[in-house]
Amino acid sequence: MLTLTVTGNAQVHTHKVAREAISDVKYSPNGKRLITGSNDNFIDIYRVGGAGKQYEHVRRCYGHSSYITHLDWSADSSLFQSNCGAYELLYWDASTGRQVRAPVLA
Numbered sequence: 001m002l003t004l005t006v007t008g009n010a011q012v013h014t015h016k017v018a019r020e021a022i023s024d025v026k027y028s029p030n031g032k033r034l035i036t037g038s039n040d041n042f043i044d045i046y047r048v049g050g051a052g053k054q055y056e057h058v059r060r061c062y063g064h065s066s067y068i069t070h071l072d073w074s075a076d077s078s079l080f081q082s083n084c085g086a087y088e089l090l091y092w093d094a095s096t097g098r099q100v101r102a103p104v105l106a
Helices: none
Strands: 002-004 011-014 022-027 033-038 043-049 054-061 068-073 079-084 089-093
Touching (some): 022 068, 033 068
Antiparallel strands (some): 068 079
């Protein structure tokens, strides 16, 4: 994953975790986390700091049987959902990276 600034395309961060292409990237609504989904069936969670200039890989989420097609966050940044090529829809706790079987909606 290569992160660039919006203006000037200066390199901010480089991190190699996925072995295959990253298919979706989403920042959390509060701007504190970034999730990436890849064609190797995994989701990676990064902590974002330093005004968007520091990225720390904190978790890898396992559970899909096919490549990740879409990611989306809950409005409060506590959960995210993922879809894959096998049409699975999974929910995840953003702080633990664990799959949530029945999401609790506030």
